[in-house]
Amino acid sequence: xxKPIIIGVAGGTASGKTTVSKRxxxxxxxxHLAYIEHDAYYxxxxxxxxxxxxxxxxxxxxxLENELLVTHLQALLDFRSVEIPIYxxxxxxxxxxxxxxEAKNVILVEGILIFVDKPLREMMDIKIYVDAPAxxxxxxxxxxxxxxxxxxxxxxxxxxxxxxxxxxxxxxEPSKRYADVIIPRGGRNLTAIQxxxxxxxxxx
Numbered sequence: 220x221x222k223p224i225i226i227g228v229a230g231g232t233a234s235g236k237t238t239v240s241k242r243x244x245x246x247x248x249x250x251h252l253a254y255i256e257h258d259a260y261y262x263x264x265x266x267x268x269x270x271x272x273x274x275x276x277x278x279x280x281x282x283l284e285n286e287l288l289v290t291h292l293q294a295l296l297d298f299r300s301v302e303i304p305i306y307x308x309x310x311x312x313x314x315x316x317x318x319x320x321e322a323k324n325v326i327l328v329e330g331i332l333i334f335v336d337k338p339l340r341e342m343m344d345i346k347i348y349v350d351a352p353a354x355x356x357x358x359x360x361x362x363x364x365x366x367x368x369x370x371x372x373x374x375x376x377x378x379x380x381x382x383x384x385x386x387x388x389x390x391x392e393p394s395k396r397y398a399d400v401i402i403p404r405g406g407r408n409l410t411a412i413q414x415x416x417x418x419x420x421x422x423x
Contacts, residue, residue, distance in 0.1 A: 222296055223253075223295060223296055223298070223322065223323065223324050223325060223326050224324065224325050224326070224344045224345070224419065224422055224423070225292060225296075225326045225327075225328065225342050225343045225344050225345075226243070226325065226326070226327045226328070226343065226344065226345045226346075226347065226419070227327075227328050227329075227333045227334065227339075227340070227343040227345070227346045227347065228240045228243075228327065228328070228329040228330075228333075228347045228349060229329075229330065229331060229332070229333050229334045229346070229347070229348050229349070229391070229394060229398070230331065230348050230349030230350060230351070230391070230405075231331060231350075231351065231353070231356050231387050231391050231392070232278075232331055232356055232360050232383055232387065233351075233355075233356045233357070233358075233359035233360040233363060234349045234350060234351040234356055234405055235349045235351055235402075235404075235405020235406045235407070236329050236330075236331070236349045236405075237256075237329065238405055238406025239347065239349050239402060239405060239406050239412060240254065240327055240329045241406075242406060242409075242412050243327060243412065243415065243416060243419070244327065246412075246413075246416040247325055247416065247419055247420070247423075250323070251323055251324050251325055251423065252323050252324075252325040252326070252327055253295060253320050253321060253322065253323040253325070253326045253327070254320075254327050254329070255288070255291070255292075255303060255320060255326065255327070255328045255329070256328075256329050256330065257283060257288065257328060257329060257330020257331070257332065257333050258306060258308075258330060259303050259304050259305060259306050259318070260283045260284045260285065260287055260288050260303075260304060260306075261277060261282055261283055261284075261306050261311075261313075262282060262283070262284055263304075263312050263313040264311045264312060265310075265312040265313075269310075269311075272310075272311035273311075273374070275311065276382045276386070277382070278331070278332075278382045278383050278385075278386035278387070278390075278391075279382070279386055279390070280332050280335045280336060280390060283330075283332060285336045285338070285339050287304075288328070288339060289338055289339055289342065291303060291320075292326065292328070292339075292342055293342075294322075295320070295322050295323075295326050296326075296342075297322075298322040299322055300319060300320060300321045300322055301319070301320050302317035302318065302319050302320075303317065303318050303320055304317065304318075305317065305318055308367075308368045309368060309369050324423055325419060325423070328343070331387075331391050332390060332391065332394070334346060334348070334394035334395075334397045334398065335390050335391075335394050340397055344422075345399055345400070345415070345418070345419070346397055346398045346399045346400070347398060347399070347400045347401075347402060347415065348394075348395045348398035348400070348401045348402070349402050349405050349406075350395070350401055350402065350403045350404075350405075351403075351404065351405050353384075353387075357379060360375065360379065360383070361375050361376070361379075400415060402415075
């Protein structure tokens with residue numbers, strides 16, 4: 220191919236973005252698709268004390284280093300491999316190791332805020348928004364952050380009320396208007412996922 224296809228998968232926290240992305244990856248195959256999570260580009264907070272890190276607004280667009288992601292996508296479009304950051308969510312820092320991502324014919328970028336940043340959004344050939352009810356998203360996030368990120372329930376609830384919900388209403392939900400496809404019910408919507416996969420295969 221002359222140029223890889225870039226697919227963006229956005230949606231609210233715990234809406235099912237990762238499930239949709241992994242189903243697309245399974246159907247297209249890792250030999251054809253490079254998968255990048257926007258979460259890897261959170262800014263490193265190692266210079267701040269833990270008390271400040273815990274109150275940082277991770278749901279605002281400025282929390283992510285989009286300039287670096289755009290640079291990496293430009294390299295992948297030229298079929299050059301990149302080394303992306305690895306983020307430690309327990310300590311709110313980037314670790315010293317990097318993850319190498321090889322150039323493929325399809326590049327899939329997943330994240331809650333990827334449609335908010337105009338330069339990033341305009342690089343995408345297909346924009347998918349994964350939709351789910353707010354109460355279901357909150358329950359999923361609560362369970363995930365306790366099990367996977369070692370956080371206390373009170374801390375998760377406080378963060379949700381202070382930043383996650385307000386930022387969703389201000390930035391994430393309005394970005395839905397940029398989507399080419401909106402998937403209700405997230406990863407359970409197999410019909411929508413199969414239609415998207417078929418379109419990607421036609422483009423390939």
